Amino acid sequence: MKEIKVAGQKRTDLGKKASKQLRKEGLVPCNLYGEAQQDGKPVAMSFTASMSELRKLVYTPHIYVVELLIDGERHTAVLKELQFHPVTDALLHVDFYEVNDQKPIVMGVPVKLVGLAQGVRDGGRMNMSIRKINVKAPFQQIPEHLDINVTELGLGKSIKVGELSFEGLELITPKEVVVCSIKATRNSIQAAQAAAAAEAE
Numbered sequence: 001m002k003e004i005k006v007a008g009q010k011r012t013d014l015g016k017k018a019s020k021q022l023r024k025e026g027l028v029p030c031n032l033y034g035e036a037q038q039d040g041k042p043v044a045m046s047f048t049a050s051m052s053e054l055r056k057l058v059y060t061p062h063i064y065v066v067e068l069l070i071d072g073e074r075h076t077a078v079l080k081e082l083q084f085h086p087v088t089d090a091l092l093h094v095d096f097y098e099v100n101d102q103k104p105i106v107m108g109v110p111v112k113l114v115g116l117a118q119g120v121r122d123g124g125r126m127n128m129s130i131r132k133i134n135v136k137a138p139f140q141q142i143p144e145h146l147d148i149n150v151t152e153l154g155l156g157k158s159i160k161v162g163e164l165s166f167e168g169l170e171l172i173t174p175k176e177v178v179v180c181s182i183k184a185t186r187n188s189i190q191a192a193q194a195a196a197a198a199e200a201e
Contacts, residue, residue: 001142004057004064008049015064018095025053028091031077032068034098044095045070050089058082061110065139066096076100078107078139097157099139106172107142108132111179115122115151119182124155128180133161134172141168155182 011018019029028051032046047070057064057079068075075098083093086160099105110132120126130139148159148168162175 001063001065001139001144003067005067005069006049006053006057008047008053008068008070010045010047012046014046022048023090023092028054028094029092031135032070032077032098033080034075037112047071047108054091057106058094062144063107063109063142065099069094071110076139078105101138101140104138104170105142106134107139107140108134108138110145112145112147113145113180114149117150117153117155117157117182119153122155123185123187124182125185126150126180127183129178130173133164133179135166136170136172137168143169150180153180153182155184157182 011022011029013073027048030047030049032047033044038171045066057066064079066079068077075096077096077098080095080097082091082095084090085092109162111128111130113126113128117124117126135142135146136190137165143166146164148164150159153159158181159179161171161177163172164171164179
Protein backbone atom coordinates (compact mmCIF):
# COMPACT_ATOMS: atom_id res chain seq x y z
CA MET A 1 0.00 0.00 0.00
CA LYS A 2 1.00 3.59 -0.54
CA GLU A 3 1.82 5.68 2.53
CA ILE A 4 0.41 9.09 3.33
CA LYS A 5 1.13 11.47 6.23
CA VAL A 6 -1.55 13.34 8.16
CA ALA A 7 -0.89 15.76 11.04
CA GLY A 8 -3.39 16.31 13.84
CA GLN A 9 -3.93 17.76 17.31
CA LYS A 10 -5.54 16.08 20.32
CA ARG A 11 -8.89 17.47 21.44
CA THR A 12 -10.56 17.39 24.85
CA ASP A 13 -13.81 19.29 24.20
CA LEU A 14 -15.93 16.59 22.52
CA GLY A 15 -19.37 18.21 22.47
CA LYS A 16 -21.46 18.84 19.35
CA LYS A 17 -21.06 22.59 19.73
CA ALA A 18 -17.26 22.26 19.79
CA SER A 19 -17.33 19.95 16.75
CA LYS A 20 -19.45 22.47 14.85
CA GLN A 21 -16.98 25.25 15.62
CA LEU A 22 -14.05 23.09 14.53
CA ARG A 23 -15.68 22.45 11.15
CA LYS A 24 -16.18 26.18 10.67
CA GLU A 25 -12.41 26.54 11.14
CA GLY A 26 -11.68 23.97 8.43
CA LEU A 27 -10.91 21.18 10.90
CA VAL A 28 -12.47 17.70 10.98
CA PRO A 29 -13.08 15.75 14.23
CA CYS A 30 -11.34 12.34 14.13
CA ASN A 31 -10.97 9.26 16.32
CA LEU A 32 -8.09 6.80 16.45
CA TYR A 33 -9.00 3.32 17.70
CA GLY A 34 -6.14 1.08 18.83
CA GLU A 35 -5.30 -1.67 21.30
CA ALA A 36 -6.60 0.22 24.36
CA GLN A 37 -9.94 -1.08 25.71
CA GLN A 38 -12.29 -0.21 28.53
CA ASP A 39 -15.08 -2.59 29.64
CA GLY A 40 -14.35 -4.74 26.57
CA LYS A 41 -14.87 -1.86 24.15
CA PRO A 42 -12.16 -0.03 22.17
CA VAL A 43 -11.15 3.36 23.54
CA ALA A 44 -10.69 6.14 21.01
CA MET A 45 -8.14 8.94 20.98
CA SER A 46 -9.94 12.07 19.82
CA PHE A 47 -8.09 14.54 17.63
CA THR A 48 -8.61 16.98 14.79
CA ALA A 49 -7.01 17.24 11.36
CA SER A 50 -7.38 19.94 8.75
CA MET A 51 -9.60 19.33 5.74
CA SER A 52 -6.64 20.17 3.49
CA GLU A 53 -4.66 17.31 5.13
CA LEU A 54 -7.52 14.81 4.85
CA ARG A 55 -8.63 15.69 1.31
CA LYS A 56 -5.79 13.73 -0.34
CA LEU A 57 -6.73 10.66 1.73
CA VAL A 58 -10.52 10.80 1.44
CA TYR A 59 -11.16 11.83 -2.18
CA THR A 60 -9.16 9.11 -3.93
CA PRO A 61 -9.79 5.59 -5.26
CA HIS A 62 -6.49 4.45 -3.72
CA ILE A 63 -6.00 2.84 -0.32
CA TYR A 64 -3.29 4.06 2.02
CA VAL A 65 -1.50 3.22 5.23
CA VAL A 66 -1.59 6.49 7.16
CA GLU A 67 1.23 7.86 9.28
CA LEU A 68 -0.60 10.03 11.82
CA LEU A 69 1.44 12.63 13.67
CA ILE A 70 -0.74 13.72 16.60
CA ASP A 71 0.93 16.31 18.84
CA GLY A 72 4.30 14.83 17.94
CA GLU A 73 3.23 11.19 18.56
CA ARG A 74 3.50 8.83 15.59
CA HIS A 75 0.76 6.27 14.92
CA THR A 76 0.44 3.90 11.96
CA ALA A 77 -3.20 3.54 10.96
CA VAL A 78 -5.70 2.81 8.20
CA LEU A 79 -8.97 4.53 7.36
CA LYS A 80 -11.86 2.86 9.19
CA GLU A 81 -14.96 4.96 8.54
CA LEU A 82 -16.01 8.27 7.01
CA GLN A 83 -19.13 10.28 7.85
CA PHE A 84 -20.51 12.81 5.37
CA HIS A 85 -23.34 15.33 5.72
CA PRO A 86 -26.46 13.79 4.09
CA VAL A 87 -27.30 16.98 2.16
CA THR A 88 -24.05 18.88 1.51
CA ASP A 89 -21.69 15.85 1.35
CA ALA A 90 -19.28 17.75 3.60
CA LEU A 91 -16.89 15.52 5.56
CA LEU A 92 -18.12 15.44 9.19
CA HIS A 93 -15.99 12.82 10.92
CA VAL A 94 -13.18 10.31 10.29
CA ASP A 95 -12.35 7.14 12.22
CA PHE A 96 -8.89 5.59 11.99
CA TYR A 97 -7.75 2.16 13.15
CA GLU A 98 -4.23 1.76 14.53
CA VAL A 99 -2.27 -1.13 12.99
CA ASN A 100 0.94 -3.02 13.74
CA ASP A 101 3.15 -5.55 11.97
CA GLN A 102 1.67 -8.62 13.67
CA LYS A 103 -2.08 -8.12 13.88
CA PRO A 104 -4.07 -8.84 10.67
CA ILE A 105 -6.65 -6.25 9.60
CA VAL A 106 -9.66 -6.40 7.28
CA MET A 107 -9.63 -3.90 4.42
CA GLY A 108 -11.45 -3.35 1.13
CA VAL A 109 -8.98 -3.54 -1.75
CA PRO A 110 -9.87 -2.16 -5.23
CA VAL A 111 -10.37 -4.70 -8.01
CA LYS A 112 -8.46 -4.24 -11.29
CA LEU A 113 -9.54 -6.26 -14.34
CA VAL A 114 -6.62 -7.36 -16.52
CA GLY A 115 -6.91 -8.32 -20.21
CA LEU A 116 -9.64 -8.09 -22.85
CA ALA A 117 -12.34 -10.68 -22.14
CA GLN A 118 -13.32 -13.11 -24.89
CA GLY A 119 -16.98 -12.21 -24.28
CA VAL A 120 -16.22 -8.53 -24.94
CA ARG A 121 -14.38 -9.47 -28.15
CA ASP A 122 -17.56 -11.37 -29.12
CA GLY A 123 -19.65 -8.19 -28.69
CA GLY A 124 -20.71 -8.54 -25.04
CA ARG A 125 -20.46 -5.90 -22.32
CA MET A 126 -18.32 -6.18 -19.18
CA ASN A 127 -20.31 -5.60 -16.01
CA MET A 128 -18.45 -4.98 -12.73
CA SER A 129 -20.63 -5.87 -9.73
CA ILE A 130 -18.21 -4.82 -6.98
CA ARG A 131 -15.32 -2.37 -6.91
CA LYS A 132 -13.55 -3.76 -3.83
CA ILE A 133 -12.96 -7.14 -2.18
CA ASN A 134 -12.48 -7.33 1.60
CA VAL A 135 -9.24 -9.09 2.53
CA LYS A 136 -7.59 -10.00 5.82
CA ALA A 137 -3.81 -9.80 6.29
CA PRO A 138 -1.11 -7.80 8.13
CA PHE A 139 -1.28 -4.29 6.67
CA GLN A 140 2.13 -4.45 4.97
CA GLN A 141 0.97 -7.48 2.91
CA ILE A 142 -2.13 -5.76 1.54
CA PRO A 143 -1.64 -4.66 -2.10
CA GLU A 144 -2.86 -1.42 -3.71
CA HIS A 145 -5.23 -3.43 -5.93
CA LEU A 146 -6.21 -7.01 -6.77
CA ASP A 147 -5.44 -8.00 -10.38
CA ILE A 148 -8.06 -10.34 -11.91
CA ASN A 149 -7.35 -11.83 -15.34
CA VAL A 150 -10.55 -11.81 -17.42
CA THR A 151 -9.05 -12.81 -20.81
CA GLU A 152 -10.86 -16.19 -20.94
CA LEU A 153 -14.21 -14.90 -19.65
CA GLY A 154 -16.90 -15.67 -22.23
CA LEU A 155 -20.41 -14.39 -22.98
CA GLY A 156 -22.84 -15.01 -20.14
CA LYS A 157 -20.03 -16.04 -17.79
CA SER A 158 -19.01 -14.51 -14.47
CA ILE A 159 -16.21 -14.59 -11.91
CA LYS A 160 -17.12 -15.07 -8.25
CA VAL A 161 -15.00 -14.30 -5.20
CA GLY A 162 -14.81 -18.02 -4.38
CA GLU A 163 -12.90 -18.65 -7.63
CA LEU A 164 -10.12 -16.23 -6.67
CA SER A 165 -7.04 -16.61 -4.50
CA PHE A 166 -4.16 -14.26 -3.73
CA GLU A 167 -0.98 -15.22 -1.93
CA GLY A 168 -0.87 -14.12 1.71
CA LEU A 169 -4.46 -12.81 1.69
CA GLU A 170 -7.61 -14.27 3.22
CA LEU A 171 -10.69 -13.18 1.24
CA ILE A 172 -13.48 -12.05 3.59
CA THR A 173 -16.10 -11.05 0.99
CA PRO A 174 -18.57 -14.00 0.67
CA LYS A 175 -17.56 -16.60 -1.95
CA GLU A 176 -20.85 -16.40 -3.86
CA VAL A 177 -20.50 -12.65 -4.57
CA VAL A 178 -20.06 -11.95 -8.30
CA VAL A 179 -17.07 -9.72 -9.10
CA CYS A 180 -17.72 -9.25 -12.82
CA SER A 181 -19.72 -10.81 -15.65
CA ILE A 182 -20.17 -10.52 -19.42
CA LYS A 183 -23.66 -9.48 -20.44
CA ALA A 184 -24.96 -10.33 -23.91
CA THR A 185 -25.84 -7.34 -26.09
CA ARG A 186 -28.05 -7.17 -29.19
CA ASN A 187 -24.92 -7.18 -31.37
CA SER A 188 -23.45 -10.23 -29.64
CA ILE A 189 -26.75 -12.15 -29.93
CA GLN A 190 -27.02 -11.31 -33.64
CA ALA A 191 -23.39 -12.35 -34.18
CA ALA A 192 -23.98 -15.66 -32.38
CA GLN A 193 -27.13 -16.29 -34.44
CA ALA A 194 -25.25 -15.50 -37.68
CA ALA A 195 -22.39 -17.84 -36.67
CA ALA A 196 -24.86 -20.63 -35.85
CA ALA A 197 -26.67 -20.13 -39.20
CA ALA A 198 -23.34 -20.23 -41.06
CA GLU A 199 -22.40 -23.48 -39.30
CA ALA A 200 -25.80 -25.01 -40.16
CA GLU A 201 -25.27 -24.20 -43.85
